[in-house]
Structures are given as structure tokens and as C-alpha cells.
Amino acid sequence: MGENHAPGAEDAFALSQLMFPTTAMCISVAARHGLADVLADRALPVDELASLTGTDPTQLGKVLRLLAEDGVFREVRADVFENSPLSHLLRSGYPRSQHFMARLVGSGWLWDAWGRLAEGLATGRPGFEIAYDTSLWRYLSRHPEEGQVFNGAMNDFSEALSDLVAAAYPEFGESEIIADLGGGTGTYLGAVLTLYPGIRRGILVDLEPVIEQARARADLRPLLDQQRLQLTSGDFFENVPADVDTYVVKQVMHSWDDLHVARLLRRCRIVSPRARFVAAEFVRDAKSARFVKNFDLVMSVTMNGNIRSEAQYAALFRSAGYELTRVVPTDTAFSLLEARPLA
Numbered sequence: 001m002g003e004n005h006a007p008g009a010e011d012a013f014a015l016s017q018l019m020f021p022t023t024a025m026c027i028s029v030a031a032r033h034g035l036a037d038v039l040a041d042r043a044l045p046v047d048e049l050a051s052l053t054g055t056d057p058t059q060l061g062k063v064l065r066l067l068a069e070d071g072v073f074r075e076v077r078a079d080v081f082e083n084s085p086l087s088h089l090l091r092s093g094y095p096r097s098q099h100f101m102a103r104l105v106g107s108g109w110l111w112d113a114w115g116r117l118a119e120g121l122a123t124g125r126p127g128f129e130i131a132y133d134t135s136l137w138r139y140l141s142r143h144p145e146e147g148q149v150f151n152g153a154m155n156d157f158s159e160a161l162s163d164l165v166a167a168a169y170p171e172f173g174e175s176e177i178i179a180d181l182g183g184g185t186g187t188y189l190g191a192v193l194t195l196y197p198g199i200r201r202g203i204l205v206d207l208e209p210v211i212e213q214a215r216a217r218a219d220l221r222p223l224l225d226q227q228r229l230q231l232t233s234g235d236f237f238e239n240v241p242a243d244v245d246t247y248v249v250k251q252v253m254h255s256w257d258d259l260h261v262a263r264l265l266r267r268c269r270i271v272s273p274r275a276r277f278v279a280a281e282f283v284r285d286a287k288s289a290r291f292v293k294n295f296d297l298v299m300s301v302t303m304n305g306n307i308r309s310e311a312q313y314a315a316l317f318r319s320a321g322y323e324l325t326r327v328v329p330t331d332t333a334f335s336l337l338e339a340r341p342l343a
């Protein structure tokens, strides 16, 4: 080892700082125990917050002090905390709330999956499947409470970004019938239908428990009553709506390996031979943000998915009879990949 490369004590300290899995779990328990909801717009001493939330004051103080380091909550004076702009987002029902996303990152099943990362690296299998011997989607269907947190998290994420993604592709307005495959509880499709009133009908396709949750959403009622939104439960590998102008997916291609994505694309190509396909996905390149790298790893740990490069997307579309015609940037980390059927 050259002298210039001899690690100093500060290097060892810097590395050890990275080793604690604290931030994600502390954010998650803050959401689960409703700390930000109870604080709302006032400052409270730790003891009082602990008694209002049924938590242990000593442990609560540690959680809050750690999070305040990163600007989640603010310590206004010793042992007195208030919400910060970031911690307000842990409140449920708050604009751009990330309440369910925060709860999701602390889910026991997700930590079990992370715990199998070493085996995943050795075998290429998702840690989740090693730990539970089933797919995440089957697991979530059989554990409705976990499923609701997952769907709520997808919704938090979509709600914060859907308008911006939808606005980046005015061509949506040229469609009469759009189908959103694996559309979750309908936030993205709802945003597309609202922004482009000329679209006659949007068909939301997802698994039955997710569609049930979409059906219960009061904010989607007007679109359902106007019959502009149709809810369809089922397995998109078995069945997709026919005679559609535009298929959309968001965060679905990155959830599956190439074989599954190609199978889905071919099914669309058969039943709507002229329809275009518009996928909202992250695209991996040399400048990918840390957020995207994190996401890529989460995909491997949970479901054998991958964030692909533009060339990989193009090859995947081509293998299923589509040409990747445009990659449209949005004001978010998502790009819109437009693909049209090959002649």
C-alpha cells in the first residue's frame, strides 16, 4: 500500500458513519407512530410527545435527535421538537405526503429481504423470494394490511409526481382510449384523464385487492361517475384490454425481468396492433442520481427488477415487436419511453 493511500482515522470514522441503518427506520417509525401528525404546528417536549403517542420517552428522544440531524423534525431547544418542512411530509393527508412511503421502508418483509442481500448477490435471486419463497405480489395479495401500505406508498410517490409526468407528453391528448397496466390505485391514470379531458376512457388494470382500494377512493368518484374511468382487475400477463390507442405503464417495466416485460408487450401488440406504448420509467445512465441507484437495488432485493439503460429498453421493445421512438424527459426523475409497433 502506497503511503498516500494509507487510510487515516478520519477515513475509518467516515466509513463507520455509513454503517448504521438508522435513518430509514427512524423515519418509518416516526410515520408509524404519527409523531408529525401529533406535533402538527406546535413544538412539544419529548416527554409530552411520548405520552401523546404512547411511546417510550428515552427511545423517542434518540429517534428525534437523530432525524433532526438530517432536517427531519427540528429541536427548537433541548428536548423540545417541532415539525420541519421534511417532517410535515410524514403527516397523513398532508400535501405531497410521504406517510405511507415512510411506513413502507420500515416494513418487516422489506428488512427481511435486505437481510438476504448477500445471498442475493451470490445467487442473483431477490432477497424477498429467498426469505419468503413467494413473489412480492402474491405476498401482498395475501397480507392485505401490508398490501395497503405498499399501495399507499405507490400512491404517495405517484401523487407527488404524476401531474408533472403527465404534462410532459401532450400527445396523451390524441388518444381516445388509454389503458394503464399495473396502474396501482389510479393516481397516475387519474392525473392523465384530468389533464387531457379529450380522452374518452381510461382503463385501470391491476390485481383485485389493488383495484378494490382504487374503487374505495372518493377522489376518483367523479371520473368513475362520468364513466371516463373503468376499473379492471386481473393478471396483465393473462389479459390486457383490447382496442386501446395507448397503453401506459409506470414503474412496471422496472419491476420485471426481460422475459416478463416482453410477454406483456407481446400481449398488447396482439390485441391492439396499432397502439403505442408509453412507459414512465427511470433510465439508467452514467449520471444517474443516487436515488435511482437506490431504487435499482430495491428492485433487485424485492422482485428481480432492473432500471434499464436506453439501449436496454430499445432492445427489449424491439424483441417484442416495438420500436422505441422517443425518450421524453419530464420535470421528475422519470422519463417517458414512447414505443410504436414495428411495421
Ligand SMILES: C[S@@+](CC[C@H](N)C(=O)[O-])C[C@H]1O[C@@H](n2cnc3c(N)ncnc32)[C@H](O)[C@@H]1O
Pocket (backbone or CB within 6 Å): 137, 154, 155, 158, 181, 182, 183, 184, 185, 188, 205, 206, 207, 210, 234, 235, 236, 237, 249, 250, 251, 252, 255
Ligand atoms: C411498482 S407498482 C406501480 C404502481 C403504479 N403504476 C404507480 O406508478 O404508482 C406495480 C403495480 O403492478 C401491479 N401488478 C403486479 N403484478 C401484476 C399482474 N400480474 N397483473 C396486474 N398488475 C400487477 C401491482 O399490484 C402494483 O400495483
